[in-house]
Amino acid sequence: MALPHGVSETDFTHALDRFRTAVGDEWVFSSDEDVALYRDAYSIYWDEPEERVASAAVAPATVEEVQAVVRAANELGIPLYPISTGRNLAYGGSAPMYSGSVVLDLKRMNRVLDVDERNAWALVEPGVSYFDLYNHIQERGLDLWIDPPDPGWGSVIGNALDGGGGWTAYPFRDHFGAHCGMEVVLGDGEIVRTGMGAAPGAKTWQENKWGYGPWVDGLFRQGNMGVVTKMGFWLMPRPEALITGRATVASDDGVVGLIDTLNLLENQQMVNGSTQLNSGGSGGFGSPGWSLDVPIYGPVNVIREQLAYARSKFEQIDGCTFSESELIMTQGPGEDAPPGVRLVNFGVPNLSTFSLLGRSPFQPNPAGGHIGFSPILPRRGEELIRFRDWYRANSAEASQGEDLGIIGPVFMTNWERSLVGLIMFPVAKDAGYNSRIRAAFERWVELAAAEGWVEYRAPTVYQDLVAQTYSYNDNALKRMQEKIKDAVDPNGILAAGRYGVWPKHLRDA
């Protein structure tokens, strides 16, 4: 058992007893066998001394139990690491950022508390997965869509709190952006409700995001200021249909117009689907040029007009060709998604993404996992070409001349008004290989930051490194985050170090 740093065995044993009193003996896990289940299967330090590991885990079933656990931890100085379903693969899994923390596992809190069809929102607990919410909506026959990320087994709350996103229409696919109202247990066990939830008689907790006064919800996104025990989300009323257009240009010259036109159409809210940009034009990888898929969700007559408008804009680009796919009617409640579609684009959670990374005739020896490097880039064609050329020019040096199987860059347009230049780094259960991947990853963070390209999300082991790239004015933002951390969690027990914010007593260590 890995004791939390600086905690005596007596205090730790006492804390586990207090947790048992709070949640029941069977929901406190301290055997090596049980605690090993909280290891990060994609750890880039697998089986090495630096691997982040928990000391124990505790799984409350109610908010009162969460409060009791947090109060005991606060009194005894035990670091806690809250997770919802803990399936944060590629970003740390269910292992804590600070080794020795006790994982506060919230997956037993799995009630869908409310879904309102008339104004399209849901209120859920942390253990509710995308599958759970989807099934609840199906069972009640509601004409609403959820927005799943690729793996449907994750938590609606956990994914949003880590800055995750999905694949249907904007604004629903920005999961934190689509939330409305939270309930949070702070480091001393006090419960706070944000937005309209702070007004005892208000009936609009899930309908008005802002409430009154300074908005604090952002402190809990990629944060460590509290344990989120409830969260509201706006859902999409099922769109009638989906139609997709494809704009293609034959060379790099056309990409500036392609991206400017995409920006115009998205900013006008003419295109709302998760667009996809591929190099290789219509001729596949290896050919010059670019293609851009623009999916549009909505009522049949409206989206036909929107697509015609999109065509008229893309055809103004020199040499751009535009084609339309068949219009696909969406499935109603209780119906299967149309055949052959990518399910997440139709609001249906599933796990098919893992087949891409698993063993197959094309991939006889899969690495076994990956971590993502996801710098945010300006949405301009010139910058995209610059990033691609920069990546090519530096690849050999960053990988020290070796082919490490790094995949990328894939340009993702999930977020409004910016691009993600995603690069995927394979992870293996081989310390030698992992150390070479680490050296390459760290080099890319450094090289990209020098160009002003910094990441929006990072695996736990790199959260400090990436936080250092947000250093404007002598790290003023981080210093402010630390002041807030010290005020709301003075004993620094919650998710120490998450996204680079450490409590006072660990800051200089």
Ligand SMILES: Cc1cc2nc3c(=O)[nH]c(=O)nc-3n(C[C@H](O)[C@H](O)[C@H](O)COP(=O)(O)OP(=O)(O)OC[C@H]3O[C@@H](n4cnc5c(N)ncnc54)[C@H](O)[C@@H]3O)c2cc1C
């Ligand atoms: C093949 C593959 C494809 C993927 N595709 C996507 C994708 O399409 N979109 C995407 O967003 N991600 C994707 N991921 C990344 C990741 O697996 C998902 O984001 C996943 O949903 C995160 O796990 P979770 O939902 O169980 O969250 P959790 O692991 O429960 O939570 C994530 C983190 O948030 C914090 N947290 C969670 N709950 C709480 C709480 N209640 N209070 C305070 N803090 C909390 C913790 O620090 C925790 O570590 C992919 C990963 C893989 C391997």
